[in-house]
Every structure is written in structure tokens, then in C-alpha cells.
Amino acid sequence: MxxxxxxxxxxxxxxxxxxxxxxxxxxxxxxxxxxxxxxxxxxxxxxxxxxxxxxxxxxxxxxxxxHLFEVRRNDAQHLVESVTGEIEKVLDKKVKALEVSVTCPHFSCKVPSDCIQN
Incomplete structure (x- = not known):
């Protein structure tokens, strides 16, 4: 070999x-x-x-x-708050989606409007 x-x-x-x-x-x-x-x-x-x-x-x-690069100062506190806010929004959407899927009697529903409430 x-x-x-x-x-x-x-x-x-x-x-x-x-x-x-x-x-x-x-x-x-x-x-x-x-x-x-x-x-x-x-x-x-x-x-x-x-x-x-x-x-x-x-x-x-x-x-x-x-010439395509730029160096700027960052406000670390603002950056962390901004990212934290975005993460919270994404997590809130996931929690709402899980709540809908748990309470929906039809497991095939993908969007809350698809669910037929009795």
C-alpha cells in the first residue's frame, strides 16, 4: 500500500x-x-x-x-440588550406555537388559523 x-x-x-x-x-x-x-x-x-x-x-x-471593511466602536451594553431582545422574541414565538399545538385537538394543524375551534 x-x-x-x-x-x-x-x-x-x-x-x-x-x-x-x-x-x-x-x-x-x-x-x-x-x-x-x-x-x-x-x-x-x-x-x-x-x-x-x-x-x-x-x-x-x-x-x-x-476598502470594504470598516472598524466601528460598539456599545457592548446596547449590543447585548439588542441580541437578548431578539432571542426573547424568537422564544416567545416558539412558546406560542407550542401552546397552540398542545391545546389544538387536531394535531395536523400547522398554523393557528387552521385549527377549527369547537
Whole structure:
């Protein structure tokens, strides 16, 4: 069975394997060398993550369409009150619909006007 290879990750793996092959078992690398390796791994990992996440494309998209965006201050209290009011309206409608369906003798009624009251 063939295994799929991620081209973005392969550069990272190749770099890590190349660095490990430079280390002999009897000689531990100099701290400066380890620091250089860590820096290269860090830069490569950041590049792979930026490419995989699409953050650069999002930045470019925003830059191209910046004129369509607007930043405004929000009054948090007003925003919460507005959303709360809308939610209450929706819930009130659902409660009324449930009350009608429970009190209606005809379970097939979909609209209160459809119900024939005796």
C-alpha cells in the first residue's frame, strides 16, 4: 500500500534528518551548532505553518479589499440588550406555537388559523 507524503512537511523532515546525520555518537555538537539548528527548525516550522494555515493569503485578501471593511466602536451594553431582545422574541414565538399545538385537538394543524375551534 502506498503512503501519501506531504510536500510541505517533507522539507522540514529532510532538514531535521540532515541535521541529525551530522551528529556522531561520540561527539556532542557545540552549543552554538545546536542553537543554529534550532533556529533553522524554528524558521522552517513557522514557514510550513504559515503556508498550511493560509494566514498570508488572508492578509493579502484583506489588503486587496481593505476598502470594504470598516472598524466601528460598539456599545457592548446596547449590543447585548439588542441580541437578548431578539432571542426573547424568537422564544416567545416558539412558546406560542407550542401552546397552540398542545391545546389544538387536531394535531395536523400547522398554523393557528387552521385549527377549527369547537
Amino acid at each position: 502506498a503512503t501519501a507524503v506531504c510536500p510541505r512537511g517533507s522539507a522540514f523532515v529532510s532538514l531535521a534528518l540532515a541535521m541529525m546525520s551530522l551528529v556522531r555518537a561520540d561527539v556532542f555538537p557545540h552549543p552554538w551548532t545546536i542553537k543554529q539548528w534550532a533556529g533553522r527548525l524554528d524558521r522552517e516550522l513557522e514557514r510550513v505553518v504559515r503556508q498550511a494555515s493560509g494566514v498570508d493569503q488572508l492578509k493579502q485578501l484583506y489588503t486587496e479589499h481593505k
